[in-house]
Amino acid sequence: MIKYCILFLFLVQSMYSHSQDIAYARSIIDTLSSPSFDGRGYVNDGDNKAASFIAGEFCKFRLKSFSRDYFQAYTFPMNTFPGKVEATINGKPLKAGEQFQVWSAAPTINSLFKLEELKGKNITDPKRFKRFVARNHAGKFVMVDKKGITDKHLLSRLDSLKYTNFLNASGLIFISDQKLVWSVMAGQQARNYAVLDIRREATPKKPRNIALDIQSSFVRVHEARNVIGYVSGKVQPDTFLVFSAHFDHLGRMGNTVYYPGANDNASGTSMVLDLARYYSQPVNQPYYSMIFLCFSGEEAGLLGSTYCAEHPIFPLKQVKFLLNIDMVGTGSEGITMVNATIFKDAYRRMVKINADNEYLMAVKERGESCNSDHCPFYKQGVPAAFIYSMGKEFTEYHNPDDKSSLLPLSEYKDIFRLVRDFMDGMKGQDKR
Template sequence: MKIVFLLLTCILYCLTGPGNGAKAQEVDYARYIMDTLSAPGLYGRGYVNFGSLQASQFITRQLYDHGVRPFSDSYAQEFSFPVNTFPGSMMLNISGRDLMPGVEFVVRADCPPVNGVFKIVILDSADFANHKKLEKILRKDLKHSLLSFDKSLLKGAASGLADSMLKTNYPGAGGYLLVNPGEKLIWSVSPGYRQLEYPIFEVLGEALPRKPENAAVTVDAEFYPAYRVMNIAGYLEGKKSPDSILVFTAHYDHLGMMGRNARFPGANDNASGVAMMLDLARHFAGSANRPDYSIAFLAFAGEEMGLKGSEYFAENPVFPLERIKFLINLDMVGTGSEGITVVNGTIFPEYYRRMVQINADNEYILKVAERGESCNSDHCPFYRRGVPSVFIYSMGKEHMEYHTLYDLSQRVPLSEYEDIFRLLRDFILTF
C-alpha cells in the first residue's frame, strides 16, 4: 500500500504541478481544487481504483506546497474500516428495459454479488393491510423473486412490517425492489460496512414499465474487511501561543463508484469544504497573516461511511485535544446566496455572536443562521469529547444536488465563496 501511495503521489504531482493556481484569487484556487478532486480520474474519492488514496495524496501535496507542517514524520494517519465496493458491472433490466445506474436506480450499499433473473412480485398497501392475503403471498417460494413495493405509501404497522422484511428477509425473497415516487434518487454508502445475502434496489417509479414482470440483474460487488485509508493532518505554528490550536476540518471522501459507469463526483460534498480549508491554509501560511495561535488543518477520510475518519482521529489524536481552542468543520460551502448555517451555534453562543458581528460590520453574506446540536458531520466526535466545535455549511437554492451524479464542479457556483472565506479569516483573527 505504501509503495502505491508514493507512486500515486509522483504521478499526481507531475500532472498537477507544484502549487498551480497559488497566485490566483481565492475563488480561482477553490475552483482548481474542486475541479481536481471531483475529476473522473479520482473515481468519486471512494474505494474503487484508489480514488480515496489519490485524493489524500493531492491534499498532502497542497499542504506541503503551502508550507503547512506535518505533526510527525508524515501528514498521513492510516486506519481501516470494512467497506463494500462495486467495481464492475451494475445492471438492472426490467421487462426488457435497461435502467440507468445512479439515475433510474441505485443498489443499497450492502448488496452482495448478484447475477440472475427474478420474477417481480408487486405488493401494494392493501396487501400489507390484509394479513391473510400477505401471508398467502409470502408462503410461496420467493427465492427467485424480487418483492416490490412503495414504502412511502405504508404507514404504522405496515411500514414496520416492510422494515422487518428489508432487515431480516423473513419471506426468503431473492431480493427487494423499492419504488421511489420522487423525481430523483439519492445514494448513500453508509450501509456498506457489510454485505447482505440479498440485494435491495431502489427504482424511480417513472422509470418502471407499466406492468413490470421480471428483472435481469448483474451486480459486481467486492467486500473489504479492512480497507486502508488515511486522514491528513498538518499545522501552522502560531506567533505567540503555539501550544494552543485553532482547527479547520473537512472530509475529502465521497461516495465513489456504483459500478463502472456511475460516478458520484461530490464537488459540493465535500470538495468545496476541502477547497476552503486549503485556501485558508494558503492564506495563513503567509508570515504577515499568521495568527497568534497555531492552526491545524485536518482532512478526514470515511465521513460518508459514518464519520469514520474524524472518530478515529478523536480517539487517536496526533496532538492533545485539550490544546484545541476552537474547531470549525466545513462541509458543503459551494453556495451561499442565502448565507451560512452554524451547527452548534446555540451551544456556543459567544462564538456565534462574534461571527454574526463580523458579518454585520462587513456585510459579507446575507445571514449567519444558528442551529442547535447535531451530530451530522465531522465536528461531532470532537464536540462529544468536550472540544468547542461548530459545523458550517452554506445555504442557497442555486445548487441542490446532494449524493447524486450531478454534484459536478461546473455546476457548483461558489456564489459567496470569497465572502465566506473572508468571514472565517476575520473570525480566526479574533482569537
C-alpha cells in the same frame, strides 16, 4: 518530511501558482471531483489519490506536520462495486445512478428474477399483509411501493425490510418518487440479498422480471488516511484552532457511474486548503497555532474523524475551537451553524461579524446534530461547530450531478472571510 515534500513539489510544481481566491477554490474542486479521482471512494483507491493530492498542497504551503508525513492511517471494511452494475426490467435496461441504484451492502448477483409487487391493500390491510408475508418469496424480488401509505408504523416496518429482509426474498426493490440519493453507510457489511431503488417512471405498469448483473467486492481491510497539517502560532503556539473538512465521497457504483461530490465535500476541502494557503503566508501568521484537518471515511459513517478524535496526534485539551466545513457551494440564503445552541458565545460572535461586514444573508442557528465530522471531537469535549451553506441555486446531493460545472460557489468568498474573521477573533479570549 522535507524529502517527502520535495518529491511532491516536483510533481505539482506551479500547477496553480497564478491562481487566486475563487480561481484557486474552483481549480481544487474541479480536480477533486474529476473522473481521475473516482469519486474519492474505495474503487481504484480514489480516496487515497485525494489524500495524496491534499498532502501535495500542504507541501506547497510548507505546512508543518505532527508526524513524518501529513498522514494518519487507519482501516475499515467496505463493500465496493468495481465492475458491472446493470439492471434490466421486463427486458428494458435501466440507467445506473439515474434510474436505479444498488444498496451498498449488496452481494455479487447475476441472474433473472421474478418480480412480486407489495403495494396498496397488501400493505394497509393487516390480514392481506400477513398473508403476503407468509408466502414463499425465495428466488424472487419483492417490489415495494409505499405510495399512499401515511401510517408511520407501517412505513417504518417497510423501511426495516432493507435490514431484516423478513420476507426472505432474493432481493427487494423500493420504488422512488424522488431523485435517487446514494449512500455507502451500509457498506461495512456485505449481505446475501440485494436491495435496489428504482425511479417510478422507469418501472413498467406490469413488472414481471428483473435481470441483474452486479459485481461487488468486499474489501475487508481498506486502508484510509486523514491528512493533517498546521501553521505555528505567533504568540501562543501551544493553543490550537482547527479547521476541518472531509475529502472522501461515495466513489463508484460500477464501472460507468461515479459520484463527483463537488459540493459534498470538495467545496469544504477547498476552503480548508484555501485557509491553509492564507495562514501559511508569513503576513497572516495566526496568534494561536492553526490546524488543517482533512478527513477520509466520512461517508462510511464519520470513520476518519472518529479515528482522529479517539487517536489524537495533537492534544485535544489544547484545542480552543474546531470549525468543521461541509458543503459550502451555495450560500444565497446564508449558512447554518450546528452546535450554535451549545456554543452560544461563538454563535453570537459569528452573527455579529457577519452583520458588521454584511457578508451573508443569515447565520442560522441549529442545535446538536451528529451529522458531520465535528461530532466525534465534540463528544471528546472539544468545543466544535459545523457550518454548511444554504440556497436553492444548487440542490444536487449524493447523485452523479453533484459536479463542479454545476456548482455555483455563490458565496464562497464571503464564507471564507467570515470563518477567517471568526477564528482571528478568538485571539486573546483565553477562556475555552
